Amino acid sequence: MSVFTEYDLMRELHKDGDKIILLVLDGLGGLPMEADGETELEAANTPNLDRLAAEGTTGLSIPIREGIEPGSGPAHLSLFGYDPVHYEIGRGVLEALGIGFDLGPNDLAARGNFASADANGVITDRRAGRIPTEECIRLTAKLQEATGDILPGYEVFVKPVKEHRFVLVIRGEGLGGQLTETDPLQTGKKPLPVQDESGTPEGAHTAALVNKWVEAARAVLVNEPRANSLNLRGLAKDPGLPQFPDIYGLKAAAIAVYPMYKGVAQLVGMDVIHFEGDRPPHEIDALERIWDDYDFFFVHIKKTDSYGEDGNFDAKVHEIEVVDELIPRILALGPGALIVTGDHSTPAKLRKHSWHPVPALLWSPRAMPDQVQLFGERVCASGHMGVFHATHLMPQAMAHAGRLKRFGA
Amino acid sequence: MSVFTEYDLMRELHKDGDKIILLVLDGLGGLPMEADGETELEAANTPNLDRLAAEGTTGLSIPIREGIEPGSGPAHLSLFGYDPVHYEIGRGVLEALGIGFDLGPNDLAARGNFASADANGVITDRRAGRIPTEECIRLTAKLQEATGDILPGYEVFVKPVKEHRFVLVIRGEGLGGQLTETDPLQTGKKPLPVQDESGTPEGAHTAALVNKWVEAARAVLVNEPRANSLNLRGLAKDPGLPQFPDIYGLKAAAIAVYPMYKGVAQLVGMDVIHFEGDRPPHEIDALERIWDDYDFFFVHIKKTDSYGEDGNFDAKVHEIEVVDELIPRILALGPGALIVTGDHSTPAKLRKHSWHPVPALLWSPRAMPDQVQLFGERVCASGHMGVFHATHLMPQAMAHAGRLKRFGA
Numbered sequence: 001m002s003v004f005t006e007y008d009l010m011r012e013l014h015k016d017g018d019k020i021i022l023l024v025l026d027g028l029g030g031l032p033m034e035a036d037g038e039t040e041l042e043a044a045n046t047p048n049l050d051r052l053a054a055e056g057t058t059g060l061s062i063p064i065r066e067g068i069e070p071g072s073g074p075a076h077l078s079l080f081g082y083d084p085v086h087y088e089i090g091r092g093v094l095e096a097l098g099i100g101f102d103l104g105p106n107d108l109a110a111r112g113n114f115a116s117a118d119a120n121g122v123i124t125d126r127r128a129g130r131i132p133t134e135e136c137i138r139l140t141a142k143l144q145e146a147t148g149d150i151l152p153g154y155e156v157f158v159k160p161v162k163e164h165r166f167v168l169v170i171r172g173e174g175l176g177g178q179l180t181e182t183d184p185l186q187t188g189k190k191p192l193p194v195q196d197e198s199g200t201p202e203g204a205h206t207a208a209l210v211n212k213w214v215e216a217a218r219a220v221l222v223n224e225p226r227a228n229s230l231n232l233r234g235l236a237k238d239p240g241l242p243q244f245p246d247i248y249g250l251k252a253a254a255i256a257v258y259p260m261y262k263g264v265a266q267l268v269g270m271d272v273i274h275f276e277g278d279r280p281p282h283e284i285d286a287l288e289r290i291w292d293d294y295d296f297f298f299v300h301i302k303k304t305d306s307y308g309e310d311g312n313f314d315a316k317v318h319e320i321e322v323v324d325e326l327i328p329r330i331l332a333l334g335p336g337a338l339i340v341t342g343d344h345s346t347p348a349k350l351r352k353h354s355w356h357p358v359p360a361l362l363w364s365p366r367a368m369p370d371q372v373q374l375f376g377e378r379v380c381a382s383g384h385m386g387v388f389h390a391t392h393l394m395p396q397a398m399a400h401a402g403r404l405k406r407f408g409a
Numbered sequence: 410m411s412v413f414t415e416y417d418l419m420r421e422l423h424k425d426g427d428k429i430i431l432l433v434l435d436g437l438g439g440l441p442m443e444a445d446g447e448t449e450l451e452a453a454n455t456p457n458l459d460r461l462a463a464e465g466t467t468g469l470s471i472p473i474r475e476g477i478e479p480g481s482g483p484a485h486l487s488l489f490g491y492d493p494v495h496y497e498i499g500r501g502v503l504e505a506l507g508i509g510f511d512l513g514p515n516d517l518a519a520r521g522n523f524a525s526a527d528a529n530g531v532i533t534d535r536r537a538g539r540i541p542t543e544e545c546i547r548l549t550a551k552l553q554e555a556t557g558d559i560l561p562g563y564e565v566f567v568k569p570v571k572e573h574r575f576v577l578v579i580r581g582e583g584l585g586g587q588l589t590e591t592d593p594l595q596t597g598k599k600p601l602p603v604q605d606e607s608g609t610p611e612g613a614h615t616a617a618l619v620n621k622w623v624e625a626a627r628a629v630l631v632n633e634p635r636a637n638s639l640n641l642r643g644l645a646k647d648p649g650l651p652q653f654p655d656i657y658g659l660k661a662a663a664i665a666v667y668p669m670y671k672g673v674a675q676l677v678g679m680d681v682i683h684f685e686g687d688r689p690p691h692e693i694d695a696l697e698r699i700w701d702d703y704d705f706f707f708v709h710i711k712k713t714d715s716y717g718e719d720g721n722f723d724a725k726v727h728e729i730e731v732v733d734e735l736i737p738r739i740l741a742l743g744p745g746a747l748i749v750t751g752d753h754s755t756p757a758k759l760r761k762h763s764w765h766p767v768p769a770l771l772w773s774p775r776a777m778p779d780q781v782q783l784f785g786e787r788v789c790a791s792g793h794m795g796v797f798h799a800t801h802l803m804p805q806a807m808a809h810a811g812r813l814k815r816f817g818a
Contacts, residue, residue: 032778035464039777060795065801066804067805067806069808070815072817072818234818353815355808356793381780382780387796388795
């Protein structure tokens with residue numbers, strides 16, 4: 001089924017109804033550390049999530065496609081109902097969103113890497129010896145100062161990220177195309193010029209602009225001891241995604257601590273909510289505060305993923321239990337549909353994102369209580385949503401919240 | 410979901426990793442002979458396969474589409490990750506592969522049927538009274554002799570199959586088109602000329618060549634008592650499938666006894682391994698011998714299907730047990746991912762291929778051990794792969810073998 005068909009169905013059928021909460025525990029899915037052990041979620045003491053699973057409908061969610069290890073950006077697009085294979089977000093855009101840059105429709109963003117080069121410009125270290133972040137801050141300020149206004153009619157922003165990484169944003173009319181990267185991807189080679197593969201006048205114009213900036217920027221760096229060159233990767237604009245509020249007829253709010261997740265929510269047209277604090281209870285404070293103002297609430301819990309990447313099984317278990325304790329406060333608000341799932345798995349055993357399907361539950365007064373009585377990887381395989389693609393969650397939530405009209409007579 | 414997108418994902422994301430084994434027990438899936446009985450696989454004593462199921466991830470595989478009874482060619486394409494609805498292999502090609510003909514890119518293959526006709530050429534028996542195979546061998550030799558060089562610039566091969574069936578291959582430059590069949594599909598009608606439906610010059614040229622050969626061949630047969638006419642069906646070339654090693658970045662070997670399976674493997678670019686013997690242990694001997702030389706190993710066990718088609722429940726059970734005993738030898742090689750499944754079901758109860766989903770297991774050190782503890786049709790429905798399309802197995806195997814990069818940032 002084409003993704004456009006699903007959008008069209010939502011656009012065509014949506015109506016007013018109850019409120020929807022999408023509670024995402026980042027990297028929720030896990031693996032047993034030993035063959036006969038439990039996963040993080042199975043090991044956690046989660047009486048409230050278990051109650052939701054028992055009263056609701058469960059399943060296992062495939063973030064992107066079977067076997068595909070998801071990046072965070074595409075995994076969240078899936079949860080919002082967008083097929084991320086059709087709507088790719090460029091790395092430059094994600095990097096800009098990741099540092100909280102307020103990316104506009106006329107902005108071209110690139111991920112930058114400081115690099116070391118020899119006298120002929122041949123790259124000798126693609127990461128400039130992983131210079132410290134303070135050095136990155138100094139260098140980006142220097143570039144901002146020297147190259148901020150060298151492209152007539154365009155604004156240039158050079159922002160530090162971490163170590164050798166920075167973000168370049170060029171703002172102005174008529175940017176676009178399909179742009180190649182400068183990074184030769186190995187040492188011993190010269191950087192490549194940016195080229196346009198779209199064949200459009202806009203693309204050729206943009207490639208020329210970027211190459212002009214790169215040349216000027218390298219000249220600024222020429223006497224730096226280590227970071228005397230740079231490369232650009234993932235040059236891209238906001239992909240202009242169909243807007244979430246239009247597709248679903250939902251006024252949508254995003255409650256998240258990390259810029260990257262706020263950024264993806266912003267790209268699809270959600271309002272990013274500002275609040276004090278950075279722990280799950282602070283996020284639920286914010287949820288309670290804005291409850292009357294929105295129809296849809298995306299609440300993002302980050303640390304489950306971070307602890308998974310650290311290989312810290314116990315800390316991930318504990319963070320799941322912290323969230324579990326907040327469930328009664330969430331239920332007390334009276335949602336028509338509450339989804340609890342992850343954007344992908346981050347098993348502490350693997351210390352990274354993985355392709356394993358993610359346990360998912362949908363609680364609603366209108367849900368079919370399937371035979372699953374607990375919230376966990378193994379049991380959710382028997383749930384009424386089956387093993388399904390994550391893009392199906394939003395239509396399910398819409399239905400359970402009474403927000404979809406009948407299809408056909 | 411477009412099949413092309415999945416190919417592109419594999420092409421884009423593959424990297425080096427561990428070795429993958431695809432062990433196919435042809436026609437593995439079965440049915441209970443009585444309502445409360447067990448299937449062949451459930452009845453078999455399979456401690457090793459049960460262990461793999463307990464430690465690995467399981468599911469039920471749909472070979473083509475829900476409810477579709479698979480032919481062997483398309484069913485194997487699915488296992489290799491090709492949607493067989495998009496990549497049809499012509500019947501002539503399958504028939505040529507089935508007799509072990511070494512089909513090249515310039516070859517047009519057709520399935521031939523000897524037929525009986527009256528004095529006016531009207532077909533009176535579409536199978537020439539099912540002449541014995543020895544008769545078929547005599548007739549094809551006669552045709553080879555008389556028509557082998559009647560098409561200037563082209564080689565003609567006429568090969569016997571079985572009873573009234575033979576294979577015609579025309580070899581040379583510029584063959585193609587979309588060619589109709591000569592068989593009127595009922596007695597009392599004259600054969601049809603071959604026509605091209607592609608509208609290409611190549612198609613018109615090829616149709617004319619084939620019609621010239623058919624006319625000459627019928628003239629050769631005119632005084633035969635029964636097989637005095639013939640028809641051609643499924644005229645096709647090697648469809649030029651995307652090559653498995655390119656899609657997955659895998660150097661791939663096929664270990665199979667029957668020509669048809671070697672042929673399909675060859676069409677997708679696998680190396681067909683020659684070995685002595687024709688029983689499963691001989692195939693594992695070959696697997697051990699070539700282990701260091703390849704990344705991917707397709708091992709095909711035929712007799713499970715043959716016994717199913719014979720309606721021989723017990724012999725099918727026994728053949729499954731023969732394979733089970735070989736599992737420790739396979740595991741000892743240290744694969745990163747081992748798939749065990751069938752290309753389709755061949756229940757002894759039905760004595761033919763069937764559409765029923767096929768139990769599948771994926772064993773890997775990186776697998777989620779789902780709640781399924783045995784290998785069998787009923788229990789696999791609760792596995793973490795769910796009820797899935799067979800084309801998903803290859804991406805799953807790639808992921809579990811550590812052979813896929815992350816999708817998106």
